[in-house]
Amino acid sequence: MRPLLHIPLLLLFGLGILPPSSAVAQNKLSTNNTKAKNLYDKAQSQARDRQFDKAIETLNTLNQKFPSLGEPYVLKGSLLKAMGENRGAFEAYRDGLSKLPLNPARTLEYYTLADLAMSFGDYTTAADNYKRFIKTAPKGQRTVFRAQRQLLNCEYAVKAMATPVGLEPTRLAEPMNTFRYQYFPALTADNRFLVYTARPKVESNEDLFIAKQNKDGSLGNPVSISPAINTSYNEGAGSISGDGKTLVFASCDRPNAVGNCDLYISRRTGNAWSKPQNLGRNVNSAEWDSQPTLSADGRTLYFTSTRRGGKGQEDLYVTTLQEDGTWSLARNLGEPVNTPGKDMAPFIHASGTTLYYVTDGLVGMGGLDVFRCELQAGKGATKWSDPQNLGYPLNTFENEASLFISSDNRRGFCSRSRAPEVGVKTERDRPVELFAFEVPQPVKARETSTYTQGRVFDAVTKKPIKADVQLFDLLTDELTQYVTSDSEDGDYTVVLNEGRQYAMYAVADKYLMKSLSFDYSDKRTFDPLTLDIYLEPLRAGRSIVLNNLFFDTNQFDLKPTSRTELNRLIQFMRQYQEVQVEVSGHTDDVGADADNITLSQNRARAVYNYLIEHGVKATRLRYKGYGETKPLAPNDSEAHRQQNRRIELKIL
Numbered sequence: 001m002r003p004l005l006h007i008p009l010l011l012l013f014g015l016g017i018l019p020p021s022s023a024v025a026q027n028k029l030s031t032n033n034t035k036a037k038n039l040y041d042k043a044q045s046q047a048r049d050r051q052f053d054k055a056i057e058t059l060n061t062l063n064q065k066f067p068s069l070g071e072p073y074v075l076k077g078s079l080l081k082a083m084g085e086n087r088g089a090f091e092a093y094r095d096g097l098s099k100l101p102l103n104p105a106r107t108l109e110y111y112t113l114a115d116l117a118m119s120f121g122d123y124t125t126a127a128d129n130y131k132r133f134i135k136t137a138p139k140g141q142r143t144v145f146r147a148q149r150q151l152l153n154c155e156y157a158v159k160a161m162a163t164p165v166g167l168e169p170t171r172l173a174e175p176m177n178t179f180r181y182q183y184f185p186a187l188t189a190d191n192r193f194l195v196y197t198a199r200p201k202v203e204s205n206e207d208l209f210i211a212k213q214n215k216d217g218s219l220g221n222p223v224s225i226s227p228a229i230n231t232s233y234n235e236g237a238g239s240i241s242g243d244g245k246t247l248v249f250a251s252c253d254r255p256n257a258v259g260n261c262d263l264y265i266s267r268r269t270g271n272a273w274s275k276p277q278n279l280g281r282n283v284n285s286a287e288w289d290s291q292p293t294l295s296a297d298g299r300t301l302y303f304t305s306t307r308r309g310g311k312g313q314e315d316l317y318v319t320t321l322q323e324d325g326t327w328s329l330a331r332n333l334g335e336p337v338n339t340p341g342k343d344m345a346p347f348i349h350a351s352g353t354t355l356y357y358v359t360d361g362l363v364g365m366g367g368l369d370v371f372r373c374e375l376q377a378g379k380g381a382t383k384w385s386d387p388q389n390l391g392y393p394l395n396t397f398e399n400e401a402s403l404f405i406s407s408d409n410r411r412g413f414c415s416r417s418r419a420p421e422v423g424v425k426t427e428r429d430r431p432v433e434l435f436a437f438e439v440p441q442p443v444k445a446r447e448t449s450t451y452t453q454g455r456v457f458d459a460v461t462k463k464p465i466k467a468d469v470q471l472f473d474l475l476t477d478e479l480t481q482y483v484t485s486d487s488e489d490g491d492y493t494v495v496l497n498e499g500r501q502y503a504m505y506a507v508a509d510k511y512l513m514k515s516l517s518f519d520y521s522d523k524r525t526f527d528p529l530t531l532d533i534y535l536e537p538l539r540a541g542r543s544i545v546l547n548n549l550f551f552d553t554n555q556f557d558l559k560p561t562s563r564t565e566l567n568r569l570i571q572f573m574r575q576y577q578e579v580q581v582e583v584s585g586h587t588d589d590v591g592a593d594a595d596n597i598t599l600s601q602n603r604a605r606a607v608y609n610y611l612i613e614h615g616v617k618a619t620r621l622r623y624k625g626y627g628e629t630k631p632l633a634p635n636d637s638e639a640h641r642q643q644n645r646r647i648e649l650k651i652l
Contacts, residue, residue: 358371474503
């Protein structure tokens with residue numbers, strides 16, 4: 001079974017691999033002392049006989065009696081390394097090689113010590129020994145190039161630690177972190193639910209858990225997300241959409257799977273999750289596919305894969321949900337995101353414009369670091385900016401595993417390995433826990449997001465209904481969010497980004513569409529909204545306000561930002577061919593009555609003309625201006641007058 005958190009590492013301990021032969025064969029001591037030589041020979045003989053513990057006891061005796069000798073420390077380091085006791089190996093190599101002169105015969109030992117030093121964040125020791133390795137190693141070796149790269153990492157790490165970005169993440173308090181391992185945190189857009197992967201014990205399978213946020217901001221007791229999701233198989237690395245209704249996760253070794261680990265999808269109706277469905281061969285490959293992250297509306301999916309054709313062993317891919325309900329053929333994100341190294345654990349912010357992921361293919365702290373890059377829209381294609389390292393302390397000498405930042409850019413979550421415990425011999429056995437942090441400015445997503453949520457009802461029966469809720473950027477006429485309200489309770493959640501002007505539409509079969517407008521272009525207020533939507537049945541006499549038609553003051557030419565609403569009207573008229581409508585113009589009470597009648601008439605006619613020009617038959621349309629005669633609110637404030645300046649669509 002392949003774990004979902006990390007690509008498995010080759011463990012020397014337990015696989016019968018001896019320590020480096022050069023270390024065992026290195027039988028010359030820098031002394032002629034007979035007693036020292038005898039002890040050293042004894043230790044080497046014990047090592048060759050695989051009596052590692054006895055060999056280490058002998059070497060400890062030798063170190064105590066002859067502390068100036070470096071060779072015994074080096075041999076002990078190689079034995080401890082083979083046993084998986086990396087901390088002891090690091091200390092022994094460091095103490096031993098510091099006592100010995102530069103020697104080309106110890107080239108690999110310099111390299112080993114440098115790597116161990118990197119793994120414990122001792123960048124000075126690491127840099128010194130990478131330099132020794134480069135100086136003594138044969139030219140042209142691939143490891144020389146890697147050592148040169150690690151020197152860049154050492155240089156970056158020292159500078160990063162001297163100029164930290166934000167504060168150290170803090171461990172989440174109970175009832176969180178009660179399992180042996182927990183990682184891949186993911187929040188819904190309203191921050192109410194935290195979904196994450198956990199393994200209760202070392203030998204346990206991975207399962208998905210969910211915790212609800214309390215009113216005081218703390219997290220409640222985590223529970224299994226659903227018996228429909230967690231099974232006897234391995235499930236984990238889950239990602240949930242902003243509205244909490246779509247879940248994509250990885251599961252391994254299931255019957256009829258495409259590869260050894262595949263991506264599966266489940267959707268929630270009411271409180272029940274559907275039976276997970278394999279995302280199929282457009283998404284999954286014969287290799288390892290895992291670590292998904294969903295866009296806020298659940299219609300774009302990024303994930304990690306080891307499939308052939310990538311730039312490195314692991315690369316990031318993207319797929320989108322198409323109009324027919326299938327997922328597009330997964331596409332490699334390419335440069336500059338993917339590198340020849342490991343590119344893993346993507347997280348797309350709720351805004352959809354900033355991607356975070358871990359990689360060791362770029363200069364960082366030495367292992368897997370978290371980077372961020374921004375989506376840059378271009379003609380006919382999209383590309384990503386050059387990835388930027390998040391700096392210290394979010395990145396450390398450890399391999400970073402997963403990161404999540406809330407939609408409002410305020411709170412972040414990550415997972416980290418706990419410090420080694422007594423008796424823990426390998427790094428893989430260290431517990432992994434969830435941490436939280438306040439998001440510093442350089443780490444925040446390019447755009448902060450908020451949300452509007454509520455329920456969709458029938459305006460007559462007041463019963464909840466299932467409706468498509470679509471969000472359009474008025475500047476670009478781009479569909480940026482597309483969710484569906486729950487068929488049982490009618491609830492929906494839509495994510496909005498600061499600095500944007502939006503049109504939102506709720507649409508259901510045999511109902512008038514609902515037109516709503518959100519203007520965050522000046523970033524005045526950007527708080528979450530609770531907004532219930534009532535849809536009018538498609539009957540004669542029913543009408544709606546068209547909130548996304550725009551005119552300059554005292555003008556009747558439609559502004560370019562009106563095209564989104566106009567195109568939705570055309571779609572509506574094409575869908576319901578039998579419907580006839582009146583386009584009604586209304587004004588506030590500012591100005592002369594006759595002028596207001598004329599202005600409202602001209603504005604209604606502008607909409608009427610647009611519809612005719614785009615294929616709607618004139619026999620299905622009429623227009624009329626009512627001036628200030630039918631206000632929706634008293635004309636006693638600018639907000640009320642704005643409500644009265646409107647275009648309506650009435651079913652005849």
